[in-house]
Amino acid sequence: MGNVSLIDQLKGQKIHDLLEQGKRVDGRSFDEPRQLTIETGVIPKAEGSARVHLGDTEVVTGIKVQLDRPFPDRGDNGIFICTAEILPLAHPDAEPGPPGEDVIELARVVDRGIRETGMVDLTQLVLEKDKTVIGIFADTSIIDHAGNLFDACSYATTAALLSTKIPKWEMQDDVPVKVEGQESDAPITTIPVSITMGRIGEHIIVDPNADEWSCLDARITITTNSDGNICALQKGGKDGFTIEQLVKCGEISVSVGAKIREILKETKGTSQ
Amino acid sequence: MILGGRDTDLVLLDENGIRCDGRKIDEPRKIMIKAGVLKNADGSAYIEFGDNKIVVGVFGPRDVHPKHLANTDTGILRCRYHMSPFSVEERKKPAPSRREIEISKVIKEALKPAVMLEQFPRTVVDIFIEVLQADGGSRCAALAAASVALADAGIPMRDMVSACAAGKVADTIVLDVNNEEDQAGQADMPVGYMPNMEKITLIQLDGVLTPEEYKKCVETAIGGCKLVYEIQKKALTDKYFSNGGNN
Amino acid sequence: MENTKRKYVIPGDVITSGPYRPEQNVILDGERIIATAIGISEIYDDTVRVISLTGKYIPKINDLVVAKVLSHSSLSWELDINSSYVGFLPAADVFGRDFSAHADELNSKLKKGDLVVARIANSDRSRDPLLTISDRELGKIESGELVEISPSKVPRLIGKRGTMIQTIEMATGAIITIGQNGWIVVSCENSDGLLKAVKAIQMVEEQAHIANLTDRVKSMLESKGE
Structure with missing residues (x-):
């Protein structure tokens, strides 16, 4: 995101100096994400929801499930739509209004991670082919912006989907009717986990905090599925990566991702 | 009275004076306020008021953008009330609706008499209100939380602004109308109130009241504001004067 | 109390x-x-x-502040002074009277993100506060760590006749520059001393309303642990 405040030169220098000594400014090791806490069911009026703290970054995802028309070329698939908004209360530089390029990229990266892993089996969300399907709308609000929104939003969306209850509809005389009191879990096939890494000089760090984020030369977000396969990538920032660095990032995303996946699974177990 | 909507058989008030959610006529819903919940904002608050869940962040006084809005005599106040897409039954489009724009304005005008921005010419104080989950009376809940967030930001204020609604349900004046009562009831009157200055800074009404009912409704709402004020005070006391304070 | x-x-x-x-x-x-x-x-x-106990810094003439360079034009710098207003540092204050907008490059003296110790030279309702760094104890900060506290708690950090700040400096060997705007620069050769000094400042921030704070800070500084 572009809107992380200008950090003072002394702190910037300190971040660089510490990395040379193999240390990070908040004491983490290079491949250690910040503390992740996930609460699900925080918005009872939504069909699924999660509030995620990743360090000081805080986001809330709410899932609404409602009937819709399918996309014309995908008549046998339900709909999944993902949005994000950096609320103006999240940061002094955030402004109300239509999303800028940073936020659109953010929402698309989260969306891609979930779509490309096939997390939700959309073929099970069809009521009447080409006419009526179930739509899942995952809207994420960023409440406090302290770096690495990609992973915070991705974990919140995933946790919210895991906690989602889909109402039951039946076709009666060509009209869909909701069957009260009947619902089921969303058709989940795998748990995607995104890991965002930053490069500062030659060093690769996992889950950069706000200060580190403003020192990044380049960043990459890699999403893996439950089988440990890489399913989505997004590179950003003002500089690039070497092949060696990219290979290393891939390995980190698999190993660190597996740990995060355990946390996501646990929240599913404890919700409700 | 035609009760419209799907809850036509809802009993709003039973023979024992108990309302559809189990409350007595002068009883507010459960209210919880916490001050200082955001790291980046200059001041912030979170409120749960019935099923409302609202977070408020305040920034400023700070530079005004765009510049031409700046006033060389005083600071200005801006307010944005916004509902998350998932805050209501039917998903809400993220862009602000006419209703949200009007509520933003009445909340701003309810707070204006309390804040003293003359000391900060050419600046703005921005209040951002996000309704994460909406229930009846969200504007009152938002106003009460915004007032706490302003105090938390250190914006000079003549008084806190408290808020609570009253209304008419089954021909009876009741405190703090909930969503069902708002849909099926006869009147809803949100009120904002400065408790020490004894000044009403927000009042709206949807519905029909006799002059007697009108007076009773205002008094009932102010009684509710005083209850909410105590909860606002507690939120600020908890943040600023707890852990080992000894008087 | x-x-x-x-x-x-x-x-x-x-x-x-x-x-x-x-x-x-x-x-x-x-x-x-x-x-x-x-x-x-x-x-x-x-x-x-x-x-x-809360609120932004309100600039007062002669206050010492710690400021962060935000940007510059060809004639002046803009500095963040943790206030409602941006501080204004004219190029002539740094380059002297013969400053020439053509010959002198502002970037050569102060860059975006640099921290300086400055004094409020002028401040009134109609203009942004004017800063100066042309005095012996003023100017660019070359080393140390920035700690932020609420400006309203600065008097508490200084303490009665400077007792609090002296206590912290003596116990840790740190040199602490206190900006009235709540920005504090701590420098210390010894990294344990730095850590303790920063912790003591954060204690003042969190417990400013509590009586006998100086004693509490003293006992934290004397403790061996952490």
Whole structure:
């Protein structure tokens, strides 16, 4: 995101100096994400929801499930739509209004991670082919912006989907009717986990905090599925990566991702 | 009275004076306020008021953008009330609706008499209100939380602004109308109130009241504001004067 | 607290009524004196004030502040002074009277993100505060760590006749530059000393309203552990 405040030169220098000594400014090791806490069911009026703290970054995802028309070329698939908004209360530089390029990229990266892993089996969300399907709308609000929104939003969306209850509809005389009191879990096939890494000089760090984020030369977000396969990538920032660095990032995303996946699974177990 | 909507058989008030959610006529819903919940904002608050869940962040006084809005005599106040897409039954489009724009304005005008921005010419104080989950009376809940967030930001204020609604349900004046009562009831009157200055800074009404009912409704709402004020005070006391304070 | 005339207040609280003179963070409403900020109210002789516990820095002439360079034009720098207003440092203050917008490159002296110790040279309602760094103890900060506290707690960090800050400096060997705007630069050769000094400052920030704070800070500084 572009809107992380200008950090003072002394702190910037300190971040660089510490990395040379193999240390990070908040004491983490290079491949250690910040503390992740996930609460699900925080918005009872939504069909699924999660509030995620990743360090000081805080986001809330709410899932609404409602009937819709399918996309014309995908008549046998339900709909999944993902949005994000950096609320103006999240940061002094955030402004109300239509999303800028940073936020659109953010929402698309989260969306891609979930779509490309096939997390939700959309073929099970069809009521009447080409006419009526179930739509899942995952809207994420960023409440406090302290770096690495990609992973915070991705974990919140995933946790919210895991906690989602889909109402039951039946076709009666060509009209869909909701069957009260009947619902089921969303058709989940795998748990995607995104890991965002930053490069500062030659060093690769996992889950950069706000200060580190403003020192990044380049960043990459890699999403893996439950089988440990890489399913989505997004590179950003003002500089690039070497092949060696990219290979290393891939390995980190698999190993660190597996740990995060355990946390996501646990929240599913404890919700409700 | 035609009760419209799907809850036509809802009993709003039973023979024992108990309302559809189990409350007595002068009883507010459960209210919880916490001050200082955001790291980046200059001041912030979170409120749960019935099923409302609202977070408020305040920034400023700070530079005004765009510049031409700046006033060389005083600071200005801006307010944005916004509902998350998932805050209501039917998903809400993220862009602000006419209703949200009007509520933003009445909340701003309810707070204006309390804040003293003359000391900060050419600046703005921005209040951002996000309704994460909406229930009846969200504007009152938002106003009460915004007032706490302003105090938390250190914006000079003549008084806190408290808020609570009253209304008419089954021909009876009741405190703090909930969503069902708002849909099926006869009147809803949100009120904002400065408790020490004894000044009403927000009042709206949807519905029909006799002059007697009108007076009773205002008094009932102010009684509710005083209850909410105590909860606002507690939120600020908890943040600023707890852990080992000894008087 | 022994002084029974001190109270915790929030905006709107009536502190007292009668023939008192209102000072900081209070207003007169008829006979009543009312707090306009969260803080501690004090009545001394015939004056009433509230020591605020939150809020932004309000620039005052001659205050020493720590400032961060935000940007520059061809004639001046803009500095963040943790206030509602951006500080303004004219190029002539740094380059001297013969400053030439053509020959002198502002970037060569101060860059975006640099921290400086500055003094408020002028501040009034109609203009942004004017800064100066042309004095012996002023200028660019080359080393140390920035700690932020609420500007309203700066007097507490200094303490009565400087007792608090002296206690911290003596126990840790750190050199602490206190900006009235709540930005503090701590430098210390010894990294343990730095850590302790920063921790002591954060303690003042969190517990400013508590009595005998100096003793608490002292015992933290003397403790071996952490």
